[in-house]
Amino acid sequence: MADVQFLALTTKPSAQLSYSFQAPEAASKPTLVVFLNGLGLPQTFWLPVIAQLKALRQGQSTPAFLTYDRFGQGQSTDRDPQDAGAEDPMHGHDCLASVHDARQLITQMSQDKLGVSDVDSVSLILVGNSIGCALARLYAQEYPGTVAALLLLDSVLANSDFVSVFPDPDAADFDPAALHGLPVEAIRAVRAGARRVFHPDVGSKEGLSRRSLRELLPASDGPLLKGPAGHGPYVTVVGHDFDAFAEESAKMGPPKPVTNLFVNPYWQRYNEGLVKITETEYSKGPILAPNAGHFVQKDNPEFVVQELNELLEKVL
Template identity: 85%
Template sequence: MADIEFITLTTKPSAQLSYSFQPSPEATKPVLVVFLNGLGLPQAFWHPVIAQLKTLREGRSIPSFLTYDRFGQGQTADRDPQDADAEDPTHGHDCLVAVKDVRQLVTQITSEKLGISDVNSVSVVLVGNSIGCALARLYAQEYPGTVSALLLLDSVLANSDFVSVFPDPDASDFDPASIHPIPAEAIRAVRAGARRIFHPDVGNKEGLSRRNLRELLPASDGPLLQGPDGHGPYVTVVGHDFDTFAEESSKMGPPKPVTNRFVNPYWQRYNEGLAKITESEYSKGPIIAPNAGHFVQKDNPEFVAQELNELLEKVL
C-alpha cells in the first residue's frame, strides 16, 4: 500500500488534502486511475482493489493510481476553505466544487508525479462509489474529452429525494393494494427514516451538499458523455447484490421485504439509465456485484479489480 502524502491545491492554498499515489512502473501510455470516495468510506478502502488489480495485471502494463480523501473526510483533517463563511457548514459546498478540486488535484499530480504539463494528454479512468459516481459523471461533463473510462459502483440516486422511492400512504390516490401485504404504518415509518437519514437536505461532516444534485444530474440516462477519441468513454455500471443490500438496509430500519419490493427495483432502473450515458458499444451493465452491499469496494474488492482490469484492457 502506498504511503499517505499531503498536497496543497494551488486553488485552495490554506488547506491540505491527503492522498496516495502509485506510479506506473513503466513509461508507456500515461494512464491515471482516480478513485472517488462516497460519503461513507475513505480512500483506504480502495487499496485492496489496487493490490488485487496489480496481481491480475502481472506481466502486463499497469497504470498509475491516485486515491484521496476530500476535505473533511478520512485523513484530510482540513475543511474546504470556502466553507468557513457558510451559513450551514454541513452544506458548505456542492458537487461541482468537489469536481473542480478533483480536476486541480489531477492537474498537479500529472505535473508533479508524472512530469506531464498537459493534463489532457493523460488518459483518465474514474472509479467511483455512491456519490463518487455523481462526481465522476460531473467531471466527465465539465471536462469533455478527458475521461477514457468510468467504473460506477452502486451510484447514488442523484435525482431522487430517497423518500419518493416509497409510495405515500397519505396521498389522495394511494391504493392500499399497491403495498399489500405490507402495512401502511410500516411504509410511513420507512419514509420518515429515509427523510431523516438520506434526504438531500441532510448535511454531512465534510460539508458536501446534495441539495442541488437533482438539478446537476436530473436524469440517470443523460447527458451523453464525450470521451477523448470522438466517442463516449467506456462505462461499466455496477449495482449492489439485492439480497445483501436488503440485509444491510434492515440493520438501519427498512425491513427486507420493503427494500426488495421498492428500493432494489428503483435502483436497478436508475442503473439501467446510467448504462446509456455512453454509446451502447462502449457500455457494460448494469451488472450485479456478488455478495456486495452499497460499499462494493469493501465487500468485494476482487470483483471491482476484475471489472477495472477489463476497462484497462481497452484503455491501455
C-alpha cells in the same frame, strides 16, 4: 500499499488534502486511475483493490493510481477553505465544487508525478462509489473529452429525494394494493427514516451538500458523455447484490421485504438508465456485484478488480 501523503491545491493553498499515489509500471502512455469516495468510506478502502489489481497484472503494464480524501473526510482533517463562514457547515459546498477540486488535484498529480504538463493528454479512468459516481459523471460533463472510462459502483440516486422511492400512504391517489400487504404504518416509518437520514437536505460532516445534485444530474440516462477519442467513454455500471443490500438496509431500519419491493427495483431502473450515458458499444451493465451491499469495494474487492482490469485492457 502506498503511504498517505499530504498536499495543498494551488487553488486552495491554506488547506491540506491527504492522498496516495502509485506510479505506473511499463505503461506506454500516461494513464491515471482516480478513485472517488462516497460519503461513507475513505480512500483506504480502495487500497486492497489496487494491490490485487497490481498483483493480477504483474509483468504487464499498469497505470498510475490515485486515491484521496476530500476536505473534511478521512485523513484530510482540514475543511474546505471555501466553506468558511457558511451558514450551515454541513452544506458548505456542492458536488460541482468537489469536481473542480478533483480537476486541480489531477492536474497537479499529472505535472508533479507523471511529468505531463497538459492534463488533458493523460488517459483518465474514474472509479466511483455512491456519490463518487455522481462526481465521476459531473467531471466527465464538466471536462468533456478528458475521461476514457468510468467504473460506477452502486451510484447514488442523484435525482431522487430517497423518500419518493416509497409510496405515500397520505397521497390522494394512494392505492393500498401497492403495498402488497405491508402495513401502512411500516411504510410511513420507512419514509420518515429515509427523510431523516438520506434526504438531500441532510448535510454531511465533510460539508459536501447534495441539495443541488438533482439539478446537476436530473436524469440517470443523460446527458451523453464525450470521451477523448471522438466517442463516449467506456462505462461499466455495477449495482449491489439485492439480497446483500436488503440485509444491510435492515440493520439501519427498512425491513427486507420493503427494500426488495421498492428500493431494489427503483435502483435497478436507475442503473438501466446509467448505461445510456455512452454509446451502446462502449457500455456494460448494469451488472450486480455478488454478495456486495452498497459499498462494493469493501464487500467484494475481487469483483471490482475484475471489472477495472477489463476496462484497463480497453484503455491501455
